[in-house]
Amino acid sequence: MQEQHAFPFLREILLFLSLAGILIPLLQRLRINQVLGFLAAGTLFGPFGLGRLAQDVPVLAWLTFPNNEDVAMLAELGVLFLMFMIGLELSAARLWAMRRWVFGAGSAQVVLCALLIGGAVWLLLGQTMEASLVLGLVLSLSSTAVVMQLLSERQTTGTPLGQAAFAVLMLQDLAVVPILILIGALGGGHGSGGSDNVAVIAVLAMAKAALAIALIYLVGGRVVHPLFRAFARHRQPDVFMALILLSTFGIASLSQMAGLSMALGALIAGLLLAETEFKHEVELMVEPFKGLLMGLFFMTVGMGMDPLQIVHAPLWLACAVALLVLLKAAVIAPVMRLGGLSWGRAFEAALLLGQGGEFAFIVIGYAISARLLDPGLGGRVMLAVGLSLFLTPLLARIGRGIGERADNAARDQEMQQAQGELGDARGRVVIAGFGRVGQQLAKLLASQGIPYVAFENDAKLVSQLHAKGVPVYFGNASRPELLRRVHADEAPAIVLTMDHPASAMQAVRGIRREFPNARLFARSRDEKHARALKLAGASVVVPETLEASLQLSAFVLEAMGLDERVVDGIVDRERDQFVQALTAPGGTV
Template sequence: MAHPVFVPSSPLGDALVILGAAGIVIPVFARARITPVIGFILVGLLVGPYGLGRYVFDQPWLAYITISSPESLDPFAEFGIVLLLFSVGLELSFDRLWAMRKQVFGLGAAELLVAAGLIGFALSFAGEAVPGAVGLGLALAMSSTALVLPIAGTQTPVGRAALSMLLFEDLALVPIIFLLGALAPNAAGGLDAMWHTLWLGLLVVLALLVFGRYLLPPLFAQAARTKSPELFLSACLIVVIVSALVTAGVGLSPIVGALIAGLLIAETEYHTEVEGLIAPFRGLALGVFLITIGMSIDLTMVAANWLAIVGATIAVLLVKAVVTAGLLRLTGMRAGAATETGILMSSPSESTLIVLAAAGSASLIQPGTGQFWQIVTALGLTVTPALAWVGRRLARRVDGHGHAHTAGDSDAPRTVIIGFGRVGRLVADMLTTHGKSYVGIDTDPDLIRSAVRAGYAAMFGNANATHVIERLHLERAQAVILTMDEPRAAQRIVKKLRALHPDLPILARARDSVHAAALYRAGASQAIPEALEASLQLSEAALVELGVPMGFVIASIHEKRDEFRETIMEEGGLSEKPKLKSSSLRDRLE
């Protein structure tokens, strides 16, 4: 009697494979300075039904390291795309999106239609029926939001150009699917259904904008007051999922709802905290999406038709790269940046698979044709990181070894004020008076809300959290000023900042000399005790009142401050003097 073979339950087994892949792929490829995108695709290829999965019946133990039901991953892969578009919305704003309207509906529309027209014409010339050629042209003309934006970002010329075209493609996805349905041999009322969906979708989008503007700030404020990261994260995910479900419910793509949710939260002071909390989920969900791409590659079919598949892939890449780069040059973009953008945007998209499925359902293309172009799409997605590398190299050569990526406005140096109560606002006022830019950050939602209403540049966030520190871009900061009245928290933040940024000037408010010494040990450049400063100000007022000239009073105050600082350093057991020691005004006066 044969013994039954134990096979782990599908959900747990699949979860084990995915988490194991993330734990192996990310560090290994990061150490090799290779994007994890390739690693996730290779994992999908290895553990999918066309890899080790085909041998499960012969070797049951392989069920532990393969994915038994690839279709079960589709919801997670879709969720990754939704979170990506949500993150894109967080980096935008309504003003910036409105400023991009010409690029989105001008450049984006031209890129999609011209590339689709050329590809469709070539396929029609090769013998494909006109409706099928239209469907394939539109499908292959789309570019990958999931891969292009993480590579290019949204703050560089390449990233901004790519974003405008990708936004139009995402918005055009639903009309394209309806158009293919209308072209079906037995279609009835396809265009009427499309207009109905678009009008209904427009009403839903307007409703999301109105309700979101008034409901989201109090929702996140309430979540922030609890000081619970779990509750705050739950609020984020609820907003994303509800927005995506609402737009999907009326026939639009769920990514439209996710983008709107991101735009709405970007207008609040909580966007940095939200972006940091969402990032790990987005990365893992995108990893699942990339694994599904790898699982769709049938190496047997690739081996049997490798010449045609490679030729078709190269042809699609060339057409899209030339069209995109040419249109960008016509808009006045630098040759190097246009070249890099064209090459980066040349690969097909995850949306290509959706359009191919729609074309197949409408009987516009044969199943074999659809499978062939699915493999071409998967191969194109796989080589996208390599295309990005080639694009950067060519851009430097075209521009004479210059850099195609140019910093955006967010790269401007500024001072970061941690703690934005009464003292933080006063520091911000003085910086503004002398023309210095700043951003304030605090964990009190009420403080931040009142500061934003008063016109200060402030945002909600926990400066002790690594994801918040990363979003502050302290490598470009002129200085960090801690005004918070929480001694232990201030010491922890100073220690973390000094470890991450050894040369960053850090100025901290201290309660007394003992706290100041602790801050110096933690790595502060300057620590200013409140009691000392009050005494010095009182002395200054008294000396002026007694008739001592102002210049000598100021000089003596500065010297006394330096003496106290040296004493604090000695009592704290620190031999080095503070990095930003004040110079004597008496010397300058003399």
């Protein structure tokens, strides 16, 4: 009998691996979001799904998870690795590069949504201040996993909307740290009598937790980095994987000993490794398990969702989901608009980020354990969050439609207002994209008395420059009707300066199709992009890397004592060779 129990939860592990082995390729083939697929599978095969029938139908006991406690250990592992992978994405360099969006728009979104949602919980549900605060904060977060997969499927991660959404999600991921600390603080002071006492205990506990995190981070950094550096030179994958697991579980254990959650420790472990030169190697090692571990987490979340509550309280759940999406959208749309997105894209972002996030399942579970939340209310809120996740693809489609219509209406209105000015635009150089390169070109053209008209997709930038009398208008230069308004067929040159490769390619194809005789000059990201633009129909392509390297080389050669005319000849020959290679059939650049 002792032999029989030597490997606990073997049936559960085998069942999960079997489901994952079937689900992952099936969901990929059907193009269904993996997060939603695993949530649905967990709900179906969990104790509130087919697991209910396990006692009456014995065969189901082998094909379901009839007891939620049996998968508690698997759920804890899923939480730890989810937090570790999120920490690995949050490098300081990445946060600083997007600091305006991350700390500006992201902070505003979390704070305002938390106040609105927390106030609604307090007023409408009559909950305590602590419960309202916890629910307000946790429901202000969105689902990084679902949103990023939707953006990736639509290939919009590199667009302004995709970058803005990603930046806000990064701040939300960071916000989990103080939220987890706050729950521990409020849980420690729960029932101590009086809101003042609770507030004092919460402040002291958060200060103590912040000190503990700082110590763990500093000590961990002095241990983890040298440890990886010492053993990485052996180049053994098994040693590297052992170090990753040691770092994750070791720092999670330190966090638990400091009175914090293990999930917070796993996040710190990811943050520590994100700052080392081994970050990309760690990502490669974890990548094969990423989908499996994420599936493990979301499947165990689905097991905790009771679909019968939809029958028992359909109106409550429908109102909760609708109110959650509407309150978040009412905050996110203006925040995104102030950040520089057009109103159309701001509404699209609002519906894309309007759902609850995966952290809700972790945080609400901790809040119930700390007796800050009633288990019944916590269960209904988790089900509402789960339903909002299932609705996200539909909300994203609706948001995209609204965004397209709003942007088209704004463009048409802008064009009608500027129609008198654009009617006189015959013979002007057309500049598509008015960033740094476009503005520099416009400055040179203006200094020589050459008229131009420019288009830019950044509505905020257009408004600022147009108010100063600069002939720049909001719009996408790949739209034929827009180009016809400015008589692009009579333009001496059309210059594409946008730095987004896909947008440049779309513009070249559209312009060449509508205006086959146009002189089309394009800026490219690199040599490969230059060849693609040339094949698409651009007359002249200038890679930014080529010109920068030629100018730098010229300065170096002159510093070495070569005559300026000799250097100019060398640079011109290199440029001519590039142009010949670019235009030669089958040539390599």
